[in-house]
Amino acid sequence: xxxxxxxxxxxxxxxxxxxxxxxxxxxxxxxxxxxxxxxxxxxxxxxxxxxxxxxxxxxxxxxxxxxxxxxxxxxxxxxxxxxxxxxxxxxxxxxxxxxxxxxxxxxxxxxxxxxxxxxxxxxxxxxxxxxxxxxxxxxxxxxxxxxxxxxxxxxxxxxxxxxxxxxxxxxxxxxxxxxxxxxxxxxxxxxxxxxxxxxxxxxxxxxxxxxxxxxxxxxxxxxxxxxxxxxxxxxxxxxxxxxxxxxxxxxxxxxxxxxxxxxxxxxxxxxxxxxxxxxxxxxxxxxxxxxxxxxxxxxxxxxxxxxxxxxxxxxxxx
Amino acid sequence: xxxxxxxxxxxxxxxxxxxxxxxxxxxxxxxxxxxxxxxxxxxxxxxxxxxxxxxxxxxxxxxxxxxxxxxxxxxxxxxxxxxxxxxxxxxxxxxxxxxxxxxxxxxxxxxxxxxxxxxxxxxxxxxxxxxxxxxxxxxxxxxxxxxxxxxxxxxxxxxxxxxxxxxxxxxxxxxxxxxxxxxxxxxxxxxxxxxxxxxxxxxxxxxxxxxxxxxxxxxxxxxxxxxxxxxxxxxxxxxxxxxxxxxxxxxxxxxxxxxxxxxxxxxxxxxxxxxxxxxxxxxxxxxxxxxxxxxxxxxxxxxxxxxxxxxxxxxxxxxxxxxxxxxxxxxxxxxxxxxxxxxxxxxxxxxxxxxxxxxxxxxxxxxxxxxxxxxxxxxxxxxxxxxxxxxxxxxxxxxxxxxxxxxxxxxxxxxxxxxxxxx
Numbered sequence: 091x092x093x094x095x096x097x098x099x100x101x102x103x104x105x106x107x108x109x110x111x112x113x114x115x116x117x118x119x120x121x122x123x124x125x126x127x128x129x130x131x132x133x134x135x136x137x138x139x140x141x142x143x144x145x146x147x148x149x150x151x152x153x154x155x156x157x158x159x160x161x162x163x164x165x166x167x168x169x170x171x172x173x174x175x176x177x178x179x180x181x182x183x184x185x186x187x188x189x190x191x192x193x194x195x196x197x198x199x200x201x202x203x204x205x206x207x208x209x210x211x212x213x214x215x216x217x218x219x220x221x222x223x224x225x226x227x228x229x230x231x232x233x234x235x236x237x238x239x240x241x242x243x244x245x246x247x248x249x250x251x252x253x254x255x256x257x258x259x260x261x262x263x264x265x266x267x268x269x270x271x272x273x274x275x276x277x278x279x280x281x282x283x284x285x286x287x288x289x290x291x292x293x294x295x296x297x298x299x300x301x302x303x304x305x306x307x308x309x310x311x312x313x314x315x316x317x318x319x320x321x322x323x324x325x326x327x328x329x330x331x332x333x334x335x336x337x338x339x340x341x342x343x344x345x346x347x348x349x350x351x352x353x354x355x356x357x358x359x360x361x362x363x364x365x366x367x368x369x370x371x372x373x374x375x376x377x378x379x380x381x382x383x384x385x386x387x388x389x390x391x392x393x394x395x396x397x398x399x400x401x402x403x404x405x406x407x408x
Numbered sequence: 409x410x411x412x413x414x415x416x417x418x419x420x421x422x423x424x425x426x427x428x429x430x431x432x433x434x435x436x437x438x439x440x441x442x443x444x445x446x447x448x449x450x451x452x453x454x455x456x457x458x459x460x461x462x463x464x465x466x467x468x469x470x471x472x473x474x475x476x477x478x479x480x481x482x483x484x485x486x487x488x489x490x491x492x493x494x495x496x497x498x499x500x501x502x503x504x505x506x507x508x509x510x511x512x513x514x515x516x517x518x519x520x521x522x523x524x525x526x527x528x529x530x531x532x533x534x535x536x537x538x539x540x541x542x543x544x545x546x547x548x549x550x551x552x553x554x555x556x557x558x559x560x561x562x563x564x565x566x567x568x569x570x571x572x573x574x575x576x577x578x579x580x581x582x583x584x585x586x587x588x589x590x591x592x593x594x595x596x597x598x599x600x601x602x603x604x605x606x607x608x609x610x611x612x613x614x615x616x617x618x619x620x621x622x623x624x625x626x627x628x629x630x631x632x633x634x635x636x637x638x639x640x641x642x643x644x645x646x647x648x649x650x651x652x653x654x655x656x657x658x659x660x661x662x663x664x665x666x667x668x669x670x671x672x673x674x675x676x677x678x679x680x681x682x683x684x685x686x687x688x689x690x691x692x693x694x695x696x697x698x699x700x701x702x703x704x705x706x707x708x709x710x711x712x713x714x715x716x717x718x719x720x721x722x723x724x725x726x727x728x729x730x731x732x733x734x735x736x737x738x739x740x741x742x743x744x745x746x747x748x749x750x751x752x753x754x755x756x757x758x759x760x761x762x763x764x765x766x767x768x769x770x771x772x773x774x775x776x777x778x779x780x781x782x783x784x785x786x787x788x789x790x791x792x793x794x795x796x797x798x799x800x801x802x803x804x805x806x807x808x809x810x811x812x813x814x815x816x817x818x819x820x821x822x823x824x825x826x827x828x829x830x831x
Contacts, residue, residue, distance in 0.1 A: 264585065267585075268582070268585060268586065268706050269700070269701075269706065271708070271712050271715075273581075273582070273585050280585070281588075282584060282585055282586055282587055282588045283585070283586050283587075283683060284586065284587050284588040284589070284683070285588045288588070356703060356704070357681070
């Protein structure tokens, strides 16, 4: 695969070792286009071709991220923390979601999971390539472990919320199809309501646990900051949105435990949709420059320019 | 070689006649033994299902039993009047008999086209004939190929993928879109009709174990519970049963809805908003249609299901030409192979005669040229061998081509006379 497109306006950042963002984004886009043709006609070979593009996309995506890690160790005197930029955070989230897509498509070839998951994958890649900050954070071994835990757990929580969101959307779609008696006429096959609810509930539990770990490790990072470094304010929009999402997930779990009907059917789905809104607000807070999280103005390149250092420049992924 | 089928099916004979002519497995075994005693040179397989009774026969030489002879055999075995049965029997010979067997095994000739049981029944019929020593190499090839054709039709068409009966559509096309598994679900059956029983059978196939039957007539409920392995509750317990249920199958003959929206709303809170699949197979309906608008309730009437059945039936009809084409292709191939095998004796004789001539000529040549070394002798042997194969190739190809349209008796006679082949 050649470097058909260089997603980074600054030069070589995205085109590494011949694999560029456009390679895997293109593969996912073709897979999505093939998924969309399910709405139009049946085909015996479409599943295999679709899976082929999905696998090609994940392979290119994996290579891209792998070379990003290699580059972070090889260039600039090994000062960059690997996969620590906002851009890479989005690309890793998209990669995880693409793997979820591949897994589900392998086991349920006739279910159009891609119709719901691939737009999210492409959306994450798009935000990562076009909006998110590409500058990496500085490597600080002293707090790297906390940073890794913080970033990884929040990343997994994000992916879990996105999977729960997709399962929730599919649940509503399937519910509508069953209510209107159109479930067998559209040519699309959805998983059963029971299975969708199970995916939704499990994803939310994973999101709750990961979010809890992420918040606790974030608190540890904030408290264990090096002397002279500014703490992240507790009322920072990202902190507020993240804690709100966690509180919401916790609340919905507690309500579900206390009141069984809240764990059933569309109520769970509505809880999920609200969780997704919280997640979008948290991500927007980071992208919209309204936070000091991720060391706004304290990226490695910025720090070298004498800008103040912030909290999360010590986290490796987040 | 001859192959022949005589029988009756759901189109040619009423169920009353088919019931009188049907064979249990033990009867079928006894019938095959008796048939073999009566026609010792004939191979036979007896296929007896609820929709067809057919005798497949084949003979290497000589004729297969006629339709009259098979009718006599059937009537004598079952103690019926021959004249009554004969007009209801059909017969197919040669290509048509094989085509019929392939179509039957592929479920193209079934009452419900595409029903999946028939290939299994064909296999069982053949195995029974083997056990009774009634089937031989001819029918072995025919039935093995028939099962192969059935697998090909099932894999290359969607003819077996579309359900067409209301209970099967209800369970496989709708209930499975709501529930992933049924072994932990509670099934409530209201009424004790045939439709209820058939639906229970499909739910059992899906793993449903907890089945409760509620009926105004406690005796009929108990009888259905005995047949299906369910349990019963008094009619007055219906609301309580509905609270516990995940799947409801309602088939009463009530003239007014047995469950109005008000009655349902009274128990709705107790259900804890668990999904409820209601299959209302009654006409007029047992459940107020407004109940279907309640959250987590999925209510389907006979009309909803009938539309799907019709659509599936139309989809199957679309697949029929493709399935028929497969059957025709396989029939042509099978018959060509079968007939070609009939030419084998003549070709074998021809090859043997020419091989003998070749060996004689080689011996004579090697005697006259003793100076030849082993390598030269081997080259000459190979050369003679190739020559023989090249000489045999045209007659073999001609016989193969002719065998596509029937046993090439004229060509075989000509070969025998031209090359003075002995029988």
